[in-house]
Amino acid sequence: MERKQTQMILGRRLAKDSPEVKHFQRKSSVVPFGRDGRAATNFTCWTADCPAVKADPTLVFAKCIVVGGSMDTQLELEQVDPPARGTFTVAPTDVFNANELIEPETVDDIGYLPHTNVACVLDVLKSRFLRSIIYTTAEPLLVAINPFKDLGNTTDAWISTYRNASKPEMLPPHVFKTARAALEDLEGYKKNQSIIVSGESGAGKTEATKQIMRFFASASSEVRTTIQDTIMAGNPILEAFGNAKTIRNNNSSRFGRFMMLDVSSHRGIQHGSISNFLLEKVRVVSQEANERSYHIFYQLLKGATSEMRAKYHLRSLKEYAYLNGKNGGCYDVPGIDDKADFEEVLQSLDAMQITGSKRHSVFSILSGLLLIGNVSIEGKDAQGVPDAAYISPQSEEILEEACQLLSVDDAALKKEILVKSTKVGPQVIEGVRTKDEAKTSVLSLSKNVYDKLFDWLVRQLNSLIDAPDGMPNFIGILDIFGFEVLEVNSLEQVLINITNEYLQKHFIDVVFDMETKLYQAEGVPTEALEYTDNLALVGALCGKNDSFFALLEDACLGIRSTDEGFCGTILRRLEPSGFFLESRRDKRLKFIIRHTIADIEYTCEGMLEKNKDFLRKEVMDVMKASTDPVTKALFEGIEIEAGKIGKGTLIASRFLKNLEEMIGIVAQTEAHFIRCLKPNEEKKPLGWNGSKVLNQLFSLSILEALQLRQVGYAYRRNFSEFCSHFRWLDLGLVNSDRDRKEVAQLLLEQSGIPESSWVIGKTMVFVKPDAAKELSILQREKLMCFQPLIAVLGPMWRKVLLRKKMARVIHFLTRLESNARRHLEPDSINISPEEREALLSGMERPRNPCVVVKKRVEPERAPPTKVLSLSRARLSLSKELPRNYAASNEALDVDDTMSVDTDAFLRLKMKRSPNENYLRQTALARLKERRPSHVCMEEAYHVWRSVELLFREPLSDKRLQNICTVIRNDMDQHYGFFWQVIINRTPNFGMAATHIHGSLHVVEQEGMYRDGRQFLFHLIMYKTRKPRKEEIRLHERAAEKTYGICRKRDFSGIVRVMNSKVPPYMQKDVSYLIGMLFQRYQYTRDWTNFATCIQSYLIGRYSEPFGGAWNVVAQEGAFFLSRLWTKHSRFLRVEIDFPALAEQASSEPCPGCPTPVLTVVCFEACAPDRP
Secondary structure (H helix, E strand, O other): OHHHHHHHHOOOOOOOOOHHHHHHHHHOOOOOEOOOOEEOOOEEEEEOOOHHHHHOHHHOOEEEEEOOOOEOOOEEEEEEEOEEEEEEEEOHHHEEEOOOOOOHHHOOEHHHOOOOOHHHHHHHHHHHHHOOOOEEEEOOEEEEEOOOOOOOOOOHHHHHHHHHOOOHHHOOOOHHHHHHHHHHHHHHHOOOEEEEEEEOOOOOHHHHHHHHHHHHHOOOOOOOOHHHHHHHHHHHHHHHHHEEOOOOOOOEEOOEEEEEEEEEOOOEEEEEEEEEEOOOHHHHOOOOOOOOOEHHHHHHHHHOOHHHHHHOOOOOHHHOHHHOEOOEOOOOOOOOOHHHHHHHHHHHHHHOOOOHHHHHHHHHHHHHHHHHOOOOEEEEEEOOEEEEEEEOHHHHHHHHHHHHHHOOOHHHHHHHHHEEEEEEOOEEEEEEOEHHHHHHHHHHHHHHHHHHHHHHHHHHHHHHHOOOOOOOOOEEEEEEEOOOOOOOOOHHHHHHHHHHHHHHHHHHHHHHHHHHHHHHHHOOOHHHOOOOOOHHHHHHHHOOOOOHHHHHHHHHHOOOOOHHHHHHHHHHHHHHHOOEEEOOOOOOOEEEEEOOOOEEEEEOOOHHHHHOOOOOHHHHHHHHOOOOHHHHHOOOOOOOOOOOOOHHHOHHHHHHHHHHHHHHHHHOOEEEEEEEEOOOOOOOOOOOOHHHHHHHHHHOOHHHHHHHOOOOOOEEEEHHHHHHHOHHHOHHHHOOOOOHHHHHHHHHHHHOOOHHHEEEOOOEEEEOHHHHHHHHHHHHHHHHHOHHHHHHHHHHHHHHHHHHHHHHHHHHHHHHHHHHHHOOOOOOOOOOHHHHHHHHOOOOOOOOHHHHHHHOOOOOOOOOOOOOOOHHHHHHHOOOOOOOHHHHHHHHOOOOOOOOOHHHHHHHHHOOOOOHHHHHHHHHHHHHHOOOEOOOHHHHHHHHHHHHHHOOOOEOHHHHHHHHHHHHHHHHHHHOOOEEEEEEOOOOOOHHHHOOOOEEEEEEEEEEEOOOOEEEEEEEEEEOOOOOHHHHHHHHHHHHHHHHHHOOOOOOOOEEEEEEOOOHHHHHHHHHHHHHHHHHHOOOOOHHHHHHHHHHHHHHHHHHHHOOOEEEEEEEOOOOOOHHHHOOOOEEEEEEEHHHHHHHOOOOOOOOOOOOEEEEEEEEOOOOOOO
16 A cells, blocks of 8 residues: 555656655756756765665665766766665656755754755655654744654753754754744734644654643743643643544554643743544444454553442453454554553543543443443344344343433433334324434434533633633744545545644645745845635535535435435535546546545445434433433533434534634644654564655645645755855856855856846845756766866875975874884784794794793793872772784784674683783883873773784784774774874884874784795874864865865776765765876785775874774775674775776776675774763
8 A cells, every 4th residue: 555655656657747756857857967958977866766776665766877878869877875886767757856065963954955845855754763863843844853862852951952942943843942942932912823743553652732821831941820730731631531542653643733822931821722533433333353442441441440340330351242343353562551550540530620420421422422332232024124133132231221320211221222203294103213213313422422421521621721810922833744645535535634734724824824925025026926725625535615525515414415425525516626537446436536635536336325424313312311410421512403404413514614613723823844654563672664754744745745845946045155156157156255246146147047037036046947957957068078187186286285284293193103113012013933933934834833832931021010099990990802813813803804803802801811910011011111192001902912912823914904904993992982003114104193183092003924034014003083064164165165176087987886875975985086096006906005005095184074994995896795894984985996906097907806806895984882
């Protein structure tokens, strides 16, 4: 069902002029073409017509790159997210623009994205949601996605933050921010406000409403009012009597409510009023499989005391027919404790002053309703009626017991159920009812009694919280379902969707009212704001003449009306309006309404009976004669003429009347909208189903809101932002000292686009969508002219910058190196004579190094050395470092893969080795002589002991790389995040050290390769800090500019990014660097130095703005994803095609290359979870 809806929404099965197809045709055209029709390469885009989506439809879209060979008739794409090999062709109309250089965490309002097509909106919402950012703005909407877990973002501390913030506009989106905005507008402008919360079942509407009320009630801890406590206590009552478990939601609201609250920022909630509508009455008597009736029934039967069970004749859950459907009952729900909830209900009843006899009446009515459902009505041949209704003796006892609880006359009620009275002139003729008629009468009684009981509870609550003299100003909170599309849609769905059409009309009015105010404030003509609302559709649904409601009433009032006849009348009378179509599947009983969000099919089967679902006057008179005051009050004020149906008694008529009253109130307020989304059907915490969310983006009019913002001058930016965005149109003009408004106007005039397509406002530039696309094309063509110049100047400029940087720091590096060498002993590595001899003779090292260690002569132990402030460090670190020398070699020296068994390495920390005291005393002696670094003494001690242990064995390139990883992870775990370890084979620290701004520790160490070659290298260790947001933004812009001047050659098709968790501009930057370096190293095949150069570049360029520590791994042949990098928050995987690069360089492939691919993996050191 969900996949089918997704395909329909994507326009594959809808009529050509349907709203979705119109939306997609306008929004899905990509602009990667020049005026000659050629497509730009390396252009990122989205498409649904790709292998990944075909394999997994929940993805909905995949990110691709436009490759060579693309034209304006078709695009050649390569899938990059998720990664896949090979290319495929797609029509341009099936491709969506993608937003590049965008960090989703910083996008609070998706309306300001460069592209707001459905693929980009889904991508931003998904990226934020998976990072536990569940609130996003789509002005004037707040989008809230249900995480199905407690994120800790609704605590009292969060309320205090949003309530007391001096600049709330700087805070991220939140329901508290929306509540504060409504409260400030209420007090600042003295105008009524409304907050409209909508979404499907399970999307979190009820929770959002509760959090809004919590915010209003938290004005001051000292100010507590009885009314405020009563309003808050009413929530458990409304949930118990109005919520139920459904397949989609364990706590689904089965009614709509509109609350009007008198709120003060200092005194909290002063008064209020609640209106309820559309309670799902049928759930009282029947439920679908794996669903429950209303919570209160289960709470009562599980939480009642033995005294209550005897008093109210309560039975077990399995003994009630109303609680056990065709497939059996559903009694327990994960996460819901009915017994505990019943205690909360009792407390809430106390707060609502429903005690004593009133509480007794409520529980008696509930028990009586359940019992009357056990009355079995059979059929027999009587008075010429073959299936005349009768009640068996056993069921008569149950009926008598139920009537006793309801305090009504059992004989009178039995007569009205079984006997039909017909008035003919002055006489009344009695006859028997059929079995089905009697059953319908019982079901109608049960549904209406519960419905009236719910209304009575709401009236009781209102009587306590109503303002005596009315509310001068209020905030209204509307909790309502969104558009509902099921497998079978009937009267209930018609009413829900008509409500949403009314709200959609109000929403459109609000959006364009905001746009009109903005245009007027900027001095922009408002004639460009041409739009079409759904007023004609609302008229076809609810108009007084020739509307759906009018025809429905006429059919219900008619004597011989049938469902088939009603369906035919709808199509005959309303099809000319263009909003009603006949169904292709069943023309007799089904029709289609062209709603704002989609074409929805409805069935007329049973619709007339549902609309006439009311109590007959005779049965109502029996209930009014009850001796119980509460039961009697349920039907007070309701008058029905016997044997007749009035317009005011029909379900649709009463609903429409209440709806128009509510919409009339909402229309007089300033509205705030909250759209709640359900990300998956399984209620999985932070689980994402793209097709599920896509359906709701349409059903809740979120994409419609973004589409409405594209009307008129959709592109609007302030003068500075506009000039920065389109600076390449005339770089000299933009870099001049002229006023930004004048520069913006000159850029637009020189572009040649029609003056009717843009307007200069007081503070902003307003451009129509087509003109904005034309400006982008012009700027792209201008940039292409700079490509030859950039190829020459880029390397020259980078060389100048590097020389300047080295000149600034070279004297510091020299002093640092000499200081480090002065305090390090040259013979710090002690290798046994036997092992050295084996290495020099080319023999394999001993299989059991522990034997070699045991043969060593233990040096004379030096006396304990006391170091100031290290006593605590010695005690805490003595059991923290790896002790087992032989086992650590096996964990580190990995010859076949680049993975590191860090877990095995860390498990050895608790073991002591024979040379433990020697290592400690050696390290402490060096520290005492002179402090050799700028890190704290505990950290230096930790590093030295690790180095002593890990470098005792001969080295290989892989072992050396793994040693860096293990030391880094060890420091991360003990001293916090963002440690970096670098090994350089020369005394010159190189580019990496020039960019180190954190604490630095340098160790000069002698090493030995397996073939016996010795060398001297430097181990550099430093700790970086986390960047500020401002630094990240500045660096993003700088990186984009740097990339624009340093790109020399197009490596597309040679350097392929296979999988990445870094921003797109970093992918391009690093891929370019890898391609250039590869040309230098492809003949020497020294991949260790190759990786070191890339690592130094990453650290120097990206560690400061992003934090973290980068490592680089390179090897011939393809990598498989492993824990080495997949556990890291950022990684970049690149594959290089040897022959393709040689062909582009017009040179022969490297001789003797055994494999055609080199794989480079750059990954950032992960930050382990800290206790």
